[in-house]
Every structure is written in structure tokens, then in C-alpha cells.
Amino acid sequence: MRTSDQLMQEYLLPNYGRYNVWPVRGEGPYVWDRDGKKYLDFAGGVAVCPLGHCPPPVVKALTEQANTLIHVSNWYCIDKQAELARILVEECVGIPGKCFFCNSGAEANEGLLKLARKYGQQTGGRYEIITFTGSFHGRTFGAMTATAQEKIHGGFGPLPPGFVYAPFNDIAALEAAITDKTVAILMEPVQGESGVNAVTAEFLRAAQRLCREKDLLLLLDEVQCGFGRAGEMAGWRSIVPGDEIQPDGISWAKAIGSGFPLGSFWVNDRRDLSKTLGPGTHGTTYGGSPLACAVGIATLRTILDEKLCDNAKARGAAIATAACAWNHVLIKEVRQLGLFIGFELNTEAISAKSGGKLPSIFLAQQLLDAGMMVTPAGPNVVRWLSPLNITEAHAKEGLSIFKSVLDQLA
Ligand SMILES: *Cc1c(COP(=O)(O)O)cnc(C)c1O
Numbered sequence: 001m002r003t004s005d006q007l008m009q010e011y012l013l014p015n016y017g018r019y020n021v022w023p024v025r026g027e028g029p030y031v032w033d034r035d036g037k038k039y040l041d042f043a044g045g046v047a048v049c050p051l052g053h054c055p056p057p058v059v060k061a062l063t064e065q066a067n068t069l070i071h072v073s074n075w076y077c078i079d080k081q082a083e084l085a086r087i088l089v090e091e092c093v094g095i096p097g098k099c100f101f102c103n104s105g106a107e108a109n110e111g112l113l114k115l116a117r118k119y120g121q122q123t124g125g126r127y128e129i130i131t132f133t134g135s136f137h138g139r140t141f142g143a144m145t146a147t148a149q150e151k152i153h154g155g156f157g158p159l160p161p162g163f164v165y166a167p168f169n170d171i172a173a174l175e176a177a178i179t180d181k182t183v184a185i186l187m188e189p190v191q192g193e194s195g196v197n198a199v200t201a202e203f204l205r206a207a208q209r210l211c212r213e214k215d216l217l218l219l220l221d222e223v224q225c226g227f228g229r230a231g232e233m234a235g236w237r238s239i240v241p242g243d244e245i246q247p248d249g250i251s252w253a254k255a256i257g258s259g260f261p262l263g264s265f266w267v268n269d270r271r272d273l274s275k276t277l278g279p280g281t282h283g284t285t286y287g288g289s290p291l292a293c294a295v296g297i298a299t300l301r302t303i304l305d306e307k308l309c310d311n312a313k314a315r316g317a318a319i320a321t322a323a324c325a326w327n328h329v330l331i332k333e334v335r336q337l338g339l340f341i342g343f344e345l346n347t348e349a350i351s352a353k354s355g356g357k358l359p360s361i362f363l364a365q366q367l368l369d370a371g372m373m374v375t376p377a378g379p380n381v382v383r384w385l386s387p388l389n390i391t392e393a394h395a396k397e398g399l400s401i402f403k404s405v406l407d408q409l410a
Helices: 004-011 056-066 079-093 105-122 141-146 171-177 201-214 270-275 290-305 308-325 347-351 359-369 392-409
Strands: 023-027 030-033 038-041 097-102 128-132 163-166 182-187 217-221 249-252 263-268 331-337 340-345 375-377 381-384
Touching (some): 056 290, 105 141, 163 171, 171 201, 201 217, 263 270, 308 331, 308 392, 340 359, 347 359, 359 375
Parallel strands (some): 217 249
Antiparallel strands (some): 030 038, 097 263, 249 263, 375 381
């Protein structure tokens, strides 16, 4: 009989650079691999598991809904969609608007891109969408092209036209990038894939001002930073608190489904924007199934009812304070918003040991060997994306493994 390793080699596309770890079971912030080795999972499926693995309220909602009704088409009305949309609008965004449900972050962003194109058509034939260096918006053609990173585009041209890239957090450059064809600005309030880089409050305010002046849509990709990851249900409020920022569109995925595929986007009711995508303009077969929405409701209810944003803020700050106090030679900077934590590595010092591997990839491997999962973010940063409900003891455990691995490498 062939092993799973052999089957993987033979039948899976080689598009992922995988670590040779085979998780088979998870509970809370821990997973176990097929050899029984235990890991502290602070990768969280790349920000997908805000409640850790197999959280009881989600498992309950999933199994109950699976025994009741898994799927019906969007030809019919789905009560769980209506309730999940209510939670998103009233309890997460707090600004009147309407939601659409899909299955992933890329799809949610595609929806925002279509919204922008449609709006541009209706307002003088504008179509350019400005996005930012270091961004990540997904792997479909629109989302990939919106992603302002060469390495993501490589070899797939011609890419769809109408995307303009500007340097992140540079107000003058953003202003200069706007033309009479511009219709929208799309950004992640906290860039995840490029290393936990937050937008500055001044830049976010300037982007909103320019949007209002020039009738552009302000679109926020909260796929990674939303739902408490950065310490607030709405990620941008961790940058500019309160209601000063009023986005026109928001995309979500990752944490919303605790690992069940679910994405969504929201459109502001302002000036009837949420009527832009009318009947027949957009859709998806699976999106917003009763099962997906039941899981989404259970996830968001738990984050809200257990006040996990507060926990994320407190634990995240304590972790960052502890890590900064090490003054470690291998850490250049700690960037932290809630439990969205990026450790920028001292690349020269690590490169000396990493045998040609990228420092972030190499360190993540060393941590796996020591029983901890983290996620690389670009070549020089590792991210902690722990569950939002970790205890002080979990945080200490993570810090202890992390420090001992860094000490060994130093
Ligand atoms: C992960 C991610 C996406 C893409 O989500 P998929 O579900 O992989 O399509 C888009 N935007 C951001 C900010 C992300 O982190």
C-alpha cells in the first residue's frame, strides 16, 4: 500500500511549499500530528480559527444544522443568512448596509471589485481601482491583480486592466495616483501577508477624505484583520476608533467561519450604494448556505458574547511587552494589534544559520520542531495568529517556546 506521502507526491499539485507535518486532530490552541506530537497552534490556519480548533459552540451549530438542512439555493430565502447579516451590520460594522455571502476572501474581494466597476459605469465610466504595495487580496484574477505584488502576478498575464498601485501609507503618492478614471481605493487596514503592517491613522483619514472629494468608494479588505484579530470587530477601528471612518464596502472571510468556507462583503446603504448590485448582477451557488451561516453565527456570537476583542487586546499587548523586553538580537521589531502579531527578524543574523532558506520559513520550521506553529509573512516576518480566547498560560507557553528557539539560534 502506498503511504499518504507517496499519494500526495503523485496526486496533489505542487503549488504549495508545505512543511512535512501531518496534523490529524485539534482542540483549542493545540493540534496533534499523525505521530502523536503535540503543537501549540499560533498559526490558526492563517487567522481562520479565532476560537481555536473544534470549538464546542461551532461544532454544535455545525452538527445540528447538518442534521437539519445543509444547503438550499439562493433561489429561496435563508433565515440563517438574514440573521448572520444582521449580526454583521448591527454588531460588527455598526453602519447601515447590506451583505452578500460567498465562500472565500478572494470571492468577497471580487464582489467589491464588481461593485466598484458597476458604480464607475453609473458615474461617468470610471473603472480604475487603486491598491497598495504589500497588499494581498487573493488568487482569483481580479483579486490577484488587485494584489500589488509582482511575485503573485508572475507568469499569469495579461492581467485584467484598471488596477493602479500606490505605495502604502504615502498620502502624496495616493493623491497623485488618482485620475478622472479612478473609482475606488481598496486597502487592508492591517496588511497581513506582507508582515503585519498597519495603515496609519493619517493615511486612512486622507484616503477617506480623497474618496469623498472625488466620489470614490473606500473599500476595506478585512479578510484577515476583522472580527477581533486586531482587537476590534471592525479591524479599521483598531486604527481610527469610533465612527469617523465610514467605508463604502468591506470584505470578510477567514475567521468568520472558524474554518468552514465562508466569505462575505458588505455595502454601505449611503446614497443607495447597496442597490448597485441589483437582481441578476452577482451570485454564487454555495454562498450563504444554511450550514455556512449557522457556523458563522456561532463563531461571531461567541466572539461577541465572550468579549474576545478585549481578551485579544490584553493578551496581545502582554505578549508584545514581554517579547520586546527580551531585546533579542534576532528580533528587529514587534508589531502588534490585538492578537495580530508580527515579529520582524534580524535577517542577517538568521541567514547565517538558515542554509539559504528564507529567514521566516526557516524560523517557522525550527518552531515546528520545537512544537509550535506560526505563519511566515514575507521573507522577514513571522506572524502569531493565535486563537482570540487564549489564556495567560497559553501566551506564556508560546513565549517560552519562541524564546528558547530564538536563543538556540542566536
Ligand atoms: C487570505 C486573504 C485573502 C484571500 O482569502 P482566500 O479565502 O484565500 O481567498 C484576501 N485578503 C486578505 C487580506 C487575506 O488575508
